[in-house]
Amino acid sequence: MILTVMVIVFGTGTILAEPPAIIDSFRSALKNRDIQGFRSLIAPDGLVLVRSYNRHDQGRGADVLFSIATLPANFQVPVANDFPFDLQYLFGWTIRSKSLVSLSASFSSDALAERSVPAVRHFARQIVDRANQANLSFVPTVVRLADDWVILSEASSKQGLLSGALAVFQKNGPEYRLKMVVDLR
Numbered sequence: 211m212i213l214t215v216m217v218i219v220f221g222t223g224t225i226l227a228e229p230p231a232i233i234d235s236f237r238s239a240l241k242n243r244d245i246q247g248f249r250s251l252i253a254p255d256g257l258v259l260v261r262s263y264n265r266h267d268q269g270r271g272a273d274v275l276f277s278i279a280t281l282p283a284n285f286q287v288p289v290a291n292d293f294p295f296d297l298q299y300l301f302g303w304t305i306r307s308k309s310l311v312s313l314s315a316s317f318s319s320d321a322l323a324e325r326s327v328p329a330v331r332h333f334a335r336q337i338v339d340r341a342n343q344a345n346l347s348f349v350p351t352v353v354r355l356a357d358d359w360v361i362l363s364e365a366s367s368k369q370g371l372l373s374g375a376l377a378v379f380q381k382n383g384p385e386y387r388l389k390m391v392v393d394l395r
Contacts, residue, residue, distance in 0.1 A: 230360050232379050232386040233352055240298055241305045245283045248297075252281065253380060253387035259287060259295050261393040262331045264371040271395075273327040300375035300393055303364050304350040322359060322378065322390075334376055334392055338365045348374060360386055365394055 232251060239248035256277045263271055271292040278287060287295040298305065321333035341351045341363060353361040358381045365374025378390035 230354075230379070230386050232360065232388070233362060236362065236377060236379075236388065237301075237304055237307075240285065240301055243285070243298075245281065245285065248285070249281055251388045253382060253389045257281070257388060258325065258390040259393075260327060260330045260390065261289065261292070261295070261395065262327050262334075262372070263395050264373070275325065275327050275330070295391060295393060297391065300391070301350075301362070301364055301377065303348060304362060307350045322355075322380075330390070330392055331372070331394070334363075334365065334394060335367065335372060337361055337363050337376065338367045338372060338374070338394075341365075342367050 235247065235251055238244065239251065256279045258275065258277050261271070261274045263273060271289075274289060274292070281287065281297075285297045289295065321329040324330075337351075337353055340353075341349065348364060348366045351363045353363060355361070360379040362377040362379070363374070365372060365376060367373075372394040374394050376390075376392040376394075377388060378392070379386040380389040381387075
């Protein structure tokens, strides 16, 4: 399926559309360390966490993909033999950002339904590459995919290597819920 994408970037410039309220709630909960508020943003069927490393041959960790039902009070999800998923660290620029800019793109969102690290990494590359084309490397970027998905990207691609984080929100009834966090290393 090919979808038209609207990208909203935290920075300065023209605002074409307001981001969904979930983005403000996400930022506020992280900034204020409001664990109860953050937990209320998670999808009813849990949160998928994905970590994907660029290079496994340099002693880096292994790719991981797993689900959790709730988030620990310190916003850090432990990972065996690796760094925890630390949401306040992963979305530090997002916590400090204030204004919005926008751009657009079109590509398939099929990888969001697939639960594999390579599929999620391919999707992340599309998001990040589009933001990089607009010189928005590591700029917190909100991407709308039709009416069902919103992605918050705080990532970059340099020399083909992905780095940063994405938060993926899926529409659940009238509201969006946090469905996935992707940590690119």
